[in-house]
Amino acid sequence: MSNPNSAVLTIAHLDHAFGVGELRKQVLFDIHLTLQGGEIVIMTGPSGSGKTTLLTLMGGLRSVQKGSLKFLGLELCGATERQRVEVRRHIGYIFQAHNLHGSLTALQNVRMGLELHRQYSVAEMEQRASQALEAVGLGDRISYYPANLSGGQRQRVAIARALVSQPKLLLADEPTAALDRQSGRDVVTLMQHLAQEQGCTILLVTHDNRILDVADRIIEMEDGRLLASRTVNS
Numbered sequence: 352m353s354n355p356n357s358a359v360l361t362i363a364h365l366d367h368a369f370g371v372g373e374l375r376k377q378v379l380f381d382i383h384l385t386l387q388g389g390e391i392v393i394m395t396g397p398s399g400s401g402k403t404t405l406l407t408l409m410g411g412l413r414s415v416q417k418g419s420l421k422f423l424g425l426e427l428c429g430a431t432e433r434q435r436v437e438v439r440r441h442i443g444y445i446f447q448a449h450n451l452h453g454s455l456t457a458l459q460n461v462r463m464g465l466e467l468h469r470q471y472s473v474a475e476m477e478q479r480a481s482q483a484l485e486a487v488g489l490g491d492r493i494s495y496y497p498a499n500l501s502g503g504q505r506q507r508v509a510i511a512r513a514l515v516s517q518p519k520l521l522l523a524d525e526p527t528a529a530l531d532r533q534s535g536r537d538v539v540t541l542m543q544h545l546a547q548e549q550g551c552t553i554l555l556v557t558h559d560n561r562i563l564d565v566a567d568r569i570i571e572m573e574d575g576r577l578l579a580s581r582t583v584n585s
C-alpha cells in the first residue's frame with residue numbers, strides 16, 4: 352500500500368518539445384505537479400493542450416528532456432531506458448481504445464499485465480489474472496475474446512490488466528470516451544474502488560464532465576501549461 356501522505360510523483364520546471372530546428376515545437380511549459388499516494392486526480396483541457404504528452408512522460412513512455420520528474424523518488428530526466436522499464440513495472444495504463452489484443456482471451460490479455468514481473472510462475476500469473484477478472488465482475492468471461500465482449504466489458508478487462516500487478520500509479524487516458532453513460536460511470540466507479548483497495552494513485556485524463564465527481568482534485572491544462580488546480584469537496 353502507498354503511504355497516503357507521501358508523494359508518488361513530483362514534477363518541477365518540466366518542459367517538452369517535439370521536432371528539431373525550425374520544426375521544433377514546445378508543447379509543455381514549466382509544469383509543476385505533485386501526486387500524493389492514494390489520490391485521484393482528473394486532468395482536463397482542450398484538445399492539443401498537452402495532456403497525453405504529459406501522461407506519457409509520467410508513465411516512463413517518453414524521455415524527459417528538461418526539468419525534473421521523479422517517480423517514487425527516482426529522477427526520470429536523464430534516466431536510461433532500463434530505468435524507465437523498471438518504473439513502468441509500478442504503473443498501470445488504461446487507454447481510450449483499451450488496446451486489448453484481439454487474438455488473446457480476456458485471461459491472456461490480463462496476464463500480459465504481469466509480463467514485466469518476472470517473479471511469477473505461469474500458474475501464479477494465471478491465478479492472479481483470473482482473480483483480477485473476478486474483481487471486475489468478469490469471472491465468467493475469462494475465455495472470451497475481446498470481439499465477443501461489450502465496450503464496457505472490454506474496458507473492464509483493461510482495468511483488470513492495469514491493476515493486476517498492483518501498481519503504485521494508474522494512468523488513464525479518456526477511459527470512458529467510447530462508452531455510453533452507464534458503462535462509463537460503472538468503469539470509473541470500479542477503477543476508483545479497486546485503486547482505493549490497493550492504495551493506488553490515479554491520474555485520469557478526460558473530457559467527460561459526467562465523471563468529474565470521482566476526483567479528489569481537478570487540474571486543467573491549457574496551451575501546454577497547468578492552470579491552478581481545484582480541490583473537489585466531498
Ligand SMILES: Nc1ncnc2c1ncn2[C@@H]1O[C@H](COP(=O)(O)OP(=O)(O)OP(=O)(O)O)[C@@H](O)[C@H]1O
Pocket residue numbers: 369370378396397398399400401402403404405
Ligand atoms: N509525436 C508527436 N510529434 C509532434 N507533435 C506532437 C506529437 N505528439 C503530440 N504532438 C503535438 O503536441 C501537442 C499536444 O498534444 P497532446 O496529444 O499531448 O494533446 P492532448 O491535450 O492530449 O490532446 P487530445 O485531448 O486531443 O488528446 C499538439 O499540438 C500535438 O500536435
